[in-house]
Amino acid sequence: MAISKLSIDGVIYSVHVEENDGNITASITNVESKEETTYSIDKLIDKQGKKISLSINNKSIDIFIQSASGGKTVTINNVLYPVFNVTGKKKSSAGGGSADPDGVITAPLAGIVAKINVQVGDVIEAGETTCIVEAMKMQNEIKIPIKGKITSIPFEELSRVEKGDVVINYEPITS
Numbered sequence: 063m064a065i066s067k068l069s070i071d072g073v074i075y076s077v078h079v080e081e082n083d084g085n086i087t088a089s090i091t092n093v094e095s096k097e098e099t100t101y102s103i104d105k106l107i108d109k110q111g112k113k114i115s116l117s118i119n120n121k122s123i124d125i126f127i128q129s130a131s132g133g134k135t136v137t138i139n140n141v142l143y144p145v146f147n148v149t150g151k152k153k154s155s156a157g158g159g160s161a162d163p164d165g166v167i168t169a170p171l172a173g174i175v176a177k178i179n180v181q182v183g184d185v186i187e188a189g190e191t192t193c194i195v196e197a198m199k200m201q202n203e204i205k206i207p208i209k210g211k212i213t214s215i216p217f218e219e220l221s222r223v224e225k226g227d228v229v230i231n232y233e234p235i236t237s
Contacts, residue, residue, distance in 0.1 A: 074188060074207055093208055094188040165213075167204060167230040169223040173197030178219050184212045185235065192230045195223060209235045 074093040079086065091098040114125040126137040136142075162168050176196040180186060191203040192212075210232035217229055 162207070164208065164234045165210070165232055166228055167192060167206060167232070169195050169204070169225055169227045169229050171195065171197050171202065172224045173202070173222070175217050175219055175221050175223055175229065176201060178215060178217075180212045180215070180230070182212050182214060186210065186212070186232075195229070204229060206230070206232060211235060 076091045076093055078089040078091075080089075087100060087102055089098055089100045114127070123138065128137075173195040174197075175193055177194040178192070179190075179194070180192050186192070186206055186209070188208045189205055192206050193204050193215075194201045195204055196202070212230060212232050214231040215229070216231070217223055217227070223229060
C-alpha cells in the first residue's frame with residue numbers, strides 16, 4: 063500500500079495504491095471536494111526508465127515522468143501535468159501552496175503580515191487564505207493546504223516574519 067499527497071495545478075490529491083492477490087487498485091481523492099476516482103490497473107505492460115505503460119480497463123495508458131524544479135512533470139497520453147509532492151520541498155508562494163507538515167503553516171518568504179483572515183477556533187477549508195504576507199509591495203496569500211481548525215496565530219498584523227517562521231497553527235480535520 064502506498065499513500066501520498068500530490069498537488070496538480072494547485073489542487074491537492076491523496077493517492078492510495080493497493081495490491082491484493084496480484085490486483086492493483088489506485089484511488090485518487092481530491093482533498094478539498096472529497097471526490098474520489100478509483101482505477102483498477104489490469105497490468106503493468108512496460109516500465110523503462112521514465113516511461114510506464116499500463117493497461118487500465120483494457121485501455122493502454124502511457125505515462126512519462128520527468129524531474130522539474132520543485133517536483134516532476136507527468137505526461138499522460140500527451141497531456142502534461144506539473145506534479146508537486148505535498149510532503150516534499152515547499153512550492154513557491156506564487157501558487158499559494160505550502161508543503162509544511164500538517165498542523166503548521168510557515169511564511170514562504172520574509173515580509174510583513176499585512177492581513178490575518180482567520181481567528182483561533184475558526185474551521186477553514188483546504189485552499190482558503192489564512193493570511194497575507196507582503197514583501198517588496200507584493201502581497202502573497204498564505205493558504206491552508208487541508209481542512210483544519212485554527213489553534214494559534216503567533217503573529218499579529220503588521221508584524222515582521224522571516225522565511226520559515228510559523229504564522230498559523232491548526233488542527234487537521236479529516237472528516
